[in-house]
Amino acid sequence: MRKRQAKKRPLLPDPKFNDQLVTRFVNNLMWDGKKSVAFKVFYDALDIVETKKQDAEKSSLEIWKDALTNVMPHVEVRSRRVGGATFQIPMQIRPDRKVSMAIKWMILYARKRNEKSMAARLASEILAAAKEEGAAVKKRMDTHKMADANKAFSHFRF
Numbered sequence: 001m002r003k004r005q006a007k008k009r010p011l012l013p014d015p016k017f018n019d020q021l022v023t024r025f026v027n028n029l030m031w032d033g034k035k036s037v038a039f040k041v042f043y044d045a046l047d048i049v050e051t052k053k054q055d056a057e058k059s060s061l062e063i064w065k066d067a068l069t070n071v072m073p074h075v076e077v078r079s080r081r082v083g084g085a086t087f088q089i090p091m092q093i094r095p096d097r098k099v100s101m102a103i104k105w106m107i108l109y110a111r112k113r114n115e116k117s118m119a120a121r122l123a124s125e126i127l128a129a130a131k132e133e134g135a136a137v138k139k140r141m142d143t144h145k146m147a148d149a150n151k152a153f154s155h156f157r158f
Helices: 020-029 035-052 060-071 095-111 118-130 135-149 151-156
Strands: 075-082 085-092
Touching: 020 035, 020 060, 020 095, 035 060, 035 118, 060 095, 060 118, 060 135, 075 135, 085 135, 085 151, 095 118, 095 135, 118 135, 135 151
Parallel strands: none
Antiparallel strands: 075 085
16 A cells, blocks of 8 residues: 555444444445434344344344354455466454444345335344344355365465
């Protein structure tokens, strides 16, 4: 990089749960700067999770956090050129990148579902991910499979 690395801006915790991770999720969910709409979608989704959940002792926020943990990848493949050939090299993922990938995948696959509202889509994706199923968890499994298949090239790590 030419310039020095940009410093991390502190995120304000969300008003309902006082949690920074919720704000980070909502910031990724938001379209066209409409943050209050994104918060409404997220809170409505958690209300739907609250009504549909099977686990009585867990709150909807805990179920969402479990779902996010289940979607988080641990290894990924990165491309590296070695002597004219490009290899897919499995590498460990930084903790903040794990979280951001999990958030992005969960939102992406929630948007691709076919329920009526975004809140309903997000709620069903959260419930599916909490049970270790759904498209976002499948994406994590595929990423891990890809890394496992390319384990032979891990000695090229940079």
